[in-house]
Amino acid sequence: MKDGLFVQQLQDRIARTYTFFLGRVVDIFLNGSPVPGEPFEIGANYTSEKFKSGEVTCNVTAGIAATAGETFRDRNAGWFVFCNGRAVFFGDKTSLTGWGVTLPIFQPKHRPFLGTVFFVSANPEALPWTTTKASVNEDSTVWQEAKRRMTTVGRVVITFLDRRYTDDGTEVASADVQSASGAKVSVLKAAASEQRAFKPPTKPAPKEMRIQYSAKIADIKKIATYLRKPNMGGSEVGRYTFNYFLKNEVGEDE
Missing domain, CATH: 3.30.230 (Ribosomal Protein S5; domain 2)
Structure with a gap:
C-alpha cells in the first residue's frame, strides 16, 4: 500500500483496536513493519x-x-x-x-x-x-x-x-x-483492582478575603482632610484605617 494517509489511518485503527493484543497475543504487520499498540x-x-x-x-x-x-x-x-x-x-x-x-x-x-x-x-x-x-x-x-x-x-x-x-x-x-x-x-x-474512590486534593484555605462596608461620604472626606490627602478615595481610606487599627490596636506579627 502506497497511500500514506490511508496507511497511517489504518495503522492507528489497528493500534487502538487491538492495543492489548499487539505484541502479546498477536503481531500484525503493515507494509512489512509490525504495528505497535497504543499504550495509555x-x-x-x-x-x-x-x-x-x-x-x-x-x-x-x-x-x-x-x-x-x-x-x-x-x-x-x-x-x-x-x-x-x-x-x-x-x-x-x-x-x-x-x-x-x-x-x-x-x-x-x-x-x-x-x-x-x-x-x-x-x-x-x-x-x-x-x-x-x-x-x-x-x-x-x-x-x-x-x-x-x-x-x-x-x-x-x-x-x-x-x-x-x-x-x-x-x-x-x-x-x-x-x-x-x-x-x-x-x-x-x-x-x-478492588472498588475504590478518587480523592481530590484538599483545597487550600484562602489567605485573603474582601472587606466591604458603606460609610458616609462626609466622614470619608473628613478622614482624607485630616490626613492632608483630600483626593483619597473610599478604598484608600478604608485600607489606611484598617492598617492603622491593625498596627496600633491589634499589633502586627513580626
Whole structure:
C-alpha cells in the first residue's frame, strides 16, 4: 500500500483496536513493519466500580491520565471502552459516552480525564457491541447500566478538573493536576483492582478575603482632610484605617 494517509489511518485503527493484543497475543504487520499498540496509563488516584449483568462482568474506572510532563494529550483523553479486550471506543468525547448529556461537554480543561470501561464475557454475543464490533449497542441493558455508573464514577474527577477555571480564576495548576494523578498504573491493573474512590486534593484555605462596608461620604472626606490627602478615595481610606487599627490596636506579627 502506497497511500500514506490511508496507511497511517489504518495503522492507528489497528493500534487502538487491538492495543492489548499487539505484541502479546498477536503481531500484525503493515507494509512489512509490525504495528505497535497504543499504550495509555492512568494515575494511581482513581475511582473504580464493578458490576455484573447476566453473563457480562463490567469494570468502570475514572481518574487522571499518567503523563511524563505537565501536558495532557487530547488523544489520550475521554472514555476508552473495551469488549473482551477489543476497543470499541478509544478516547471518546461524544454524547455516546455521556459527554454533553449526563456529563459536561468535553472541553480542553478535561484533557487530563481518563476513563475506562471493560466488558468481559465468555459469551461474545452477550457483550454490548454492535455486529461490526466498532461501536456499542445503545439499547443494551448492560451498556445503559455502565453509562449510569460512568456518570457517577467520572463526575468526581470532572468536578476536580472544573475547578481549574472558575469565576475567581485558575484554582488548580497543571502541576497540581499531575500531582493529584498519583503514580503511574496500568489501566488493566486498575480495572482488576478492588472498588475504590478518587480523592481530590484538599483545597487550600484562602489567605485573603474582601472587606466591604458603606460609610458616609462626609466622614470619608473628613478622614482624607485630616490626613492632608483630600483626593483619597473610599478604598484608600478604608485600607489606611484598617492598617492603622491593625498596627496600633491589634499589633502586627513580626
